Amino acid sequence: MKEIVSIPRLEFEEKKAIKLFITLFYSFLFIFEIFFNFLSPDRPKDQLAFLHKGLGIWVYIIILSLLPISTYLIKKQKVFVIKYMFLYTYLITNFIQNMLVYYGTDKPFEEGNIAEILFVLFSPIFINKRFFWIASIGSIGKYLLIGLILHDSHVFIPSLIFCVFSAISFIILNRFFSYINSLTLIHEDLRQKEKLAVVGQMATAIGHEIRNPLASLKGFTQLQQESNPEGNAFYSIMIQEIDRINSIVTDLMYLGKPRAKKLKQENIEEIISYILSISQPLAQRQGINLVTVFEDSLPHIECDADQLKQVFINLIKNAIEAMPDGGNIQINIKVIEDNRLLISVKDEGYGIPEEHLENIGTPFYTTKMEGTGLGLMVSNQIIKDHKGELIFDSFLGLGTRVDIKVPISQH
Ligand code: ADP
Numbered sequence: 001m002k003e004i005v006s007i008p009r010l011e012f013e014e015k016k017a018i019k020l021f022i023t024l025f026y027s028f029l030f031i032f033e034i035f036f037n038f039l040s041p042d043r044p045k046d047q048l049a050f051l052h053k054g055l056g057i058w059v060y061i062i063i064l065s066l067l068p069i070s071t072y073l074i075k076k077q078k079v080f081v082i083k084y085m086f087l088y089t090y091l092i093t094n095f096i097q098n099m100l101v102y103y104g105t106d107k108p109f110e111e112g113n114i115a116e117i118l119f120v121l122f123s124p125i126f127i128n129k130r131f132f133w134i135a136s137i138g139s140i141g142k143y144l145l146i147g148l149i150l151h152d153s154h155v156f157i158p159s160l161i162f163c164v165f166s167a168i169s170f171i172i173l174n175r176f177f178s179y180i181n182s183l184t185l186i187h188e189d190l191r192q193k194e195k196l197a198v199v200g201q202m203a204t205a206i207g208h209e210i211r212n213p214l215a216s217l218k219g220f221t222q223l224q225q226e227s228n229p230e231g232n233a234f235y236s237i238m239i240q241e242i243d244r245i246n247s248i249v250t251d252l253m254y255l256g257k258p259r260a261k262k263l264k265q266e267n268i269e270e271i272i273s274y275i276l277s278i279s280q281p282l283a284q285r286q287g288i289n290l291v292t293v294f295e296d297s298l299p300h301i302e303c304d305a306d307q308l309k310q311v312f313i314n315l316i317k318n319a320i321e322a323m324p325d326g327g328n329i330q331i332n333i334k335v336i337e338d339n340r341l342l343i344s345v346k347d348e349g350y351g352i353p354e355e356h357l358e359n360i361g362t363p364f365y366t367t368k369m370e371g372t373g374l375g376l377m378v379s380n381q382i383i384k385d386h387k388g389e390l391i392f393d394s395f396l397g398l399g400t401r402v403d404i405k406v407p408i409s410q411h
């Protein structure tokens, strides 16, 4: 996954979360202590007893000293460690305090501060799984350890409360994560589309500029050839190469064109026959047989015939290019479930390594010296525009099968 938010932005978010955490933590901590020691109906008789037991006033000094340290850490841009500092300091001082107060006595264990729950509850706000695990296991572990050392079952209730809150936090945290993941994916998708749109607009603009001079170049070359038929054999090569440039430009321009489809009922057999008639000569030159297998009465399909022709030309061209030593290319057409037509083009070429399959169809991905890496991208787009799918299945060294599934009717 690529990084989508810059670190300063994350730091800013963490700073906001930590400020909220610190405010709530101190408020909860002191309100609870004041209530427990001074206001509650079963407050201790000696209201200042809390200052004399265990670490006494030091507990509060240690916890309060975290405030200036936090401000310092924020200044030093170490904002991510603050939550751990609070957690560890609290757990350790609280553990020592409990040991000093209860160890060796038979007083029932009745400590605990509601502020502790904030560590667990805040892990979804910090969106941090590591913090969640440390906070949950740390807090539950602390109570269980105290229970074991003091042989006191009173730790059971706070442990249970922590288990419940941990479970809730865990669910929320996971929801947040999956939500963030979806957002990241959407963002990636948009970025990809944006990139394509920019490439497309540029391609269309440049394409227009290139096509016109290219057309006159081809015209003049043809004129030269006609007026000098015995002459240079290079003329036909020149014309071929000009055609090649033209087809690259056409592919490129497809990226940026607003695609108004001219959907009509078309006979797929006619489309395929046309494709065969123009690819047959090239195939034969390479010792390749083009075989077609049709079902008897194929239905008409609603499509843009020119665009579909372009797809088949691209696929057959790729198949031919994958079979330098000749072989068979099979084109199968049949009606499949839910009123769709399956057209598959199967070659006996060198195949596509599995790790490259995911790159197929991304713009400019090519493994050929003279490739453009646009053919399949355009084909994919055309098939998508026809509400269909293009699926690759390939075995290295054995061949590749491309399945096109398109709905017979668009309605
Ligand atoms: P190009 O043909 O210009 O390279 P494409 O988009 O048509 O661009 O194809 C992209 C890449 O996919 C090719 O370079 C090739 O590596 C691979 N590929 C496509 N079709 C086949 C096939 N039938 N057999 C093997 N590899 C293929």
Ligand code: MG
Binding pocket: 314, 317, 318, 375, 376
């Ligand atoms: Mg190609």
